[in-house]
Amino acid sequence: MPAREFSISRKALCALWNRQFRYGNVGFFELPIPGRAPAKIKNQVTRSVTGRPQNDLLRKLGAQDFELLAPHLQSVELAASHILHHAGDDVAAVHFPCGPTFVSFAVPVEDDREVESLLVGREGAIGIPAGRGPSLAYSRIVVKVGGTLARLPLRALEQAQQRSAGLQELFARYAACQFAQLLQTAACNAAHSIEQRAAKWIIAAREHIGGDEIPLTHEQLAGMLGVSRSYASRVIQTFKARRILATRRGAILILDAAALESSACACNDTVKRHFREVLGRAASAE
Ligand SMILES: [Zn+2]
Numbered sequence: 001m002p003a004r005e006f007s008i009s010r011k012a013l014c015a016l017w018n019r020q021f022r023y024g025n026v027g028f029f030e031l032p033i034p035g036r037a038p039a040k041i042k043n044q045v046t047r048s049v050t051g052r053p054q055n056d057l058l059r060k061l062g063a064q065d066f067e068l069l070a071p072h073l074q075s076v077e078l079a080a081s082h083i084l085h086h087a088g089d090d091v092a093a094v095h096f097p098c099g100p101t102f103v104s105f106a107v108p109v110e111d112d113r114e115v116e117s118l119l120v121g122r123e124g125a126i127g128i129p130a131g132r133g134p135s136l137a138y139s140r141i142v143v144k145v146g147g148t149l150a151r152l153p154l155r156a157l158e159q160a161q162q163r164s165a166g167l168q169e170l171f172a173r174y175a176a177c178q179f180a181q182l183l184q185t186a187a188c189n190a191a192h193s194i195e196q197r198a199a200k201w202i203i204a205a206r207e208h209i210g211g212d213e214i215p216l217t218h219e220q221l222a223g224m225l226g227v228s229r230s231y232a233s234r235v236i237q238t239f240k241a242r243r244i245l246a247t248r249r250g251a252i253l254i255l256d257a258a259a260l261e262s263s264a265c266a267c268n269d270t271v272k273r274h275f276r277e278v279l280g281r282a283a284s285a286e
Pocket of ligand 1: 192265266267
């Protein structure tokens with residue numbers, strides 16, 4: 001399914017922003033419906049955190065820092081399985097998953113297999129550079145649960161960072177968090193069982209989606225865990241026998257979230273705690 005996306009000029013964007021169209025759950029720049037007057041907004045909330053894209057990093061920014069980025073942000077709607085970057089691509093834009101949208105980083109290994117190394121949802125961003133200028137994608141980056149992402153040209157981010165130490169600090173802290181997340185994933189892959197990792201992944205997906213139905217096939221789960229499809233199916237069967245999970249066509253249904261959490265390793269919680277501690281101290285945070 002091809003990606004649908006739109007972009008609007010800076011002038012039109014500012015007009016929309018200033019007229020304060022009501023922000024829905026799906027997008028953040030709600031375009032006016034032809035023939036219908038824009039919704040009236042009672043309060044002057046343009047600069048409020050709640051009127052921003054549903055991404056934790058963008059919502060952490062102080063008002064002035066957010067205004068440096070806002071004219072350059074575009075909303076893109078990407079379907080599940082859309083490839084954001086192939087390995088080796090120049091990454092010229094930062095993407096901020098919004099709401100339940102999340103993407104995964106899949107690293108190719110031998111035998112045409114790929115192993116997932118990172119999940120990024122509304123807590124983070126894809127394409128934050130470690131240095132200056134475009135960087136090369138190391139892995140394939142694929143949309144797992146489709147929806148809205150905020151796209152920001154890397155050049156616009158760099159220019160804004162030159163004007164704001166707070167922006168520099170927040171994104172440097174996020175890059176450090178993402179590195180910690182990778183370290184934890186490496187440790188998890190080495191130390192924890194397939195069952196623990198499967199439970200961890202499904203719990204993480206549940207947190208991103210905000211629901212108990214996870215759009216995930218056995219084959220996709222196998223790919224993320226770096227095991228054969230039959231092994232992944234056996235893991236799912238074990239959870240089904242314990243009435244923790246059920247399966248539907250193309251999806252996994254969580255029946256007992258508490259039991260699933262107790263089956264998972266603690267890696268997700270460790271990473272989340274680190275994010276809270278490191279990003280909570282960022283100078284740009286409100
Ligand atoms: Zn683990």
